[in-house]
Amino acid sequence: MDKYGTGQDPYCYPETHILRNRLGIQDDALLAQAERDLSEIxxxxxxxxxxxxxxxxxxxxxxxxxxxxxxxxxxxxxxxISKGSTRFCNVSRIEPEADKIFRAMAQQAWFEDWERPQLVCAMAEHFGDLNMIHPFREGNGRAQRILFEHIIVNVGFEISWWAVEASEWIDANVAAVVCDYRPLEAVFERCIGQRIGD
Structure with missing residues (x-):
């Protein structure tokens, strides 16, 4: 991800695109691996x-x-920040826009008693919209997937992300930028399992 405009990204080491980190790693691949390993734990x-x-x-x-x-x-x-041609939510709008999404989910009673087809569609739309906010400098997808695991488990369904390749996640979220939620619906159709206990 790159900062809008020009100039040094304050989150990165000078004259690099490598995020400053507590491990002192200044190699992209090593940092990505360390980030994956530590976040999994x-x-x-x-x-x-x-x-x-x-x-x-x-x-x-x-x-x-x-x-x-x-x-x-x-x-x-x-x-x-932006990624490719996608510009994420302006800093000043992160909190109000996120609050709108969470409020909308609350008004839907967190999808309790919803049937699986309706849940798949709702999860795709809310996931895509929240991804556009991208509230953190890095690690948005991982944090957001855990949030949606909790939402889905609370409704009483199994959830597993293993059926989806990283490139498919990216493409589905890019489509959601223009409110085409069908690719994310396909993702959630595969990831949301049966009702827990069935």
């Missing part, structure tokens, strides 16, 4: 909670995942 320490869910809940997930890697784990980003 940290994910096991995140306890499931019942709704309501909100931006503070997502920040807590992100903080737990990346505490060992980044000083800003769990903090909202302070710069505008």
């Amino acid at each position: 940290a994910a096991s320490q995140i306890d499931f909670s019942l709704p309501p869910y909100d931006l503070a809940y997502l920040k807590h997930i992100h903080h737990t995942l990346f505490l060992d890697v980044y000083d800003w784990a769990g903090d909202l980003r302070t710069i505008d």
Whole structure:
């Protein structure tokens, strides 16, 4: 991800695109591997909670995942960012736009008693919209997937992301930028399993 405009990204080491990190790693591949390994371990320490869910809940997930890697784990980003041709939510709008999405999910009673087909569609839309906010400088996808695991498990369905390749995740989220949620619906159709206990 690159900062809008020009100039040095304050999150990165000078004259690089490598994020400053607590491990002192200044190699992209090594940092990516360390981030994956440490966040996988940290994910096991995140306890499931019942709704309501909100931006503070997502920040807590992100903080737990990346505490060992980044000083800003769990903090909202302070710069505008983009990836490819996609520009994510302006910094000044992160909190109000995220609040809208969480409020909409709360108004839908967190999808309790919903049937699987309707749940698949709702998860795709809300996931795509929340991804456009991209509240953190890095690690948005991992934190967001755990949030949606909690939402889906709370409704009483199994969830597993293993059926989806990284490139498919990216393409589906890119499509959602223009509110084409069909690729994300295909993702959630494969990832949401049976009702727990069936």
